[in-house]
Amino acid sequence: SEALLNNIDFNGGVSVSSISLENGKYELISDHSLGYFDAVVMATPATISKNIISNDLLPDYLIEFMHSQEYVANVHAAYLVDAKDVQGMLAYYYPCGDWDTPIGAIVLHNAKCLESAKAPDGKELVSVYLLDEPSKALLDKPDDEVFEKVWDIARDFEPSLPVNKENMVVFKRSEAIPLHAVGRFLEADAIQQKQSGSLVFAGDYLSSATVEGALRSGRWAANKLLGKTNSVF
Ligand SMILES: Cc1cc2nc3c(=O)[nH]c(=O)nc-3n(C[C@H](O)[C@H](O)[C@H](O)COP(=O)(O)OP(=O)(O)OC[C@H]3O[C@@H](n4cnc5c(N)ncnc54)[C@H](O)[C@@H]3O)c2cc1C
Structure with missing residues (x-):
């Protein structure tokens, strides 16, 4: 990132509220x-x-797609536990198939990758991610309540998790991940091909809901502005 931003006037931490076109400039x-x-x-x-x-700046082919984009909610709570209490546990728990549980994933960060999270010595950082519906039920609840509910859910799913934990941080995302309903990839691809001009759109909802998808769509948008040919997927 530092190399990319070298010699670039970077203006971060700003929330844009509107964009208008005046004399050919945004x-x-x-x-x-x-x-x-x-x-x-x-x-x-x-x-x-x-x-x-x-809407008058939005291209016609994008309006319906953008307005119909749905998102999946996600509540993510992170805790510190004593490393000895989780010794031998797996790094990831991803229930899938017909498993009836509110858990999206449980991750033990040190076990996953020692470099990815710097938990204090003797501690493990545990993240618990909930699925869409159970997340929505907690979005408006106070953090203290969310910490306890999510840990109860996690221990119900995986009883090896200890009772004792230290609450670290809660993320409540009402629009965490774009929902790629059937047919959306084709629509997104068609939209990418149609985009032109000096206002272009990027992001995971126009590609795939991954970091790589978001990066590809950003590279695509930059190429479009530079007049280079593109391949999105
Ligand atoms: C819990 C969770 C786990 C995930 N795990 C993985 C994973 O393991 N692997 C993977 O590949 N992907 C994962 N993803 C998906 C991945 O994180 C996203 O698809 C990707 O980050 C989307 O990038 P983006 O640039 O399109 O959008 P975002 O990352 O959402 O970026 C949008 C940006 O717009 C900014 N913004 C919003 N409003 C304004 C405003 N008014 N003015 C200015 N700026 C604004 C925001 O601050 C944000 O920086 C995960 C997502 C979640 C929620």
């Missing part, structure tokens, strides 16, 4: 004008993009 506005730009890559989630950009 004005980005937060609580004040951020300036006028020749081109814009909109890489915010569909639900945000459609609120920031007025």
Whole structure:
């Protein structure tokens, strides 16, 4: 990232509230004008993009797709536990198939990769991710309650998890992952091919709901602005 951003004027941590077109330039506005730009890559989630950009700037072929994009919710709670209490447990638990559980995944970060999370010596960092419906049920609850409920759910699923834990952080995402319903990939691909001009759209909802999908769509958008040929998938 540092190499990519070298010699680039990077303006982070800004929430854009609207974008308008004036004399062929895009004005980005937060609580004040951020300036006028020749081109814009909109890489915010569909639900945000459609609120920031007025419909007259949205290409016809994108309006319906953007407005119909659905997302899956996710609640993710992380805890510190004594490493000795989880010794011998697996690094990942991903229930799949017909398994009737609210658990999306449980990850023991040190067991997964020592370098990925720096838990204090003698401790393990455990993340618990819930599926869509159980997440939605907790989105409006206070963090204290979420910590306890999620840990109960996790221990119900995997009783080897210890009773004692230290609450670390809760992430409540109402729009965590775009839902790629049947036919959406084809539609997204067609939209990517149609995009043109100096306002282009990127993000996982136009590619696949992975980091790589998001990166590819961003590279695609940059190439489009540079007039280079593209392949999305
Ligand atoms: C719990 C979870 C686990 C996941 N695990 C994996 C995994 O293991 N492997 C994998 O490949 N993918 C995983 N994914 C999916 C992956 O993280 C996403 O698909 C990817 O990050 C999407 O990238 P994006 O750039 O399209 O969107 P985002 O990462 O959502 O980026 C959108 C950006 O827009 C910014 N933004 C929003 N509103 C505004 C505004 N008004 N003004 C300015 N900026 C704004 C946000 O701050 C954000 O930085 C996971 C996702 C979740 C939620």
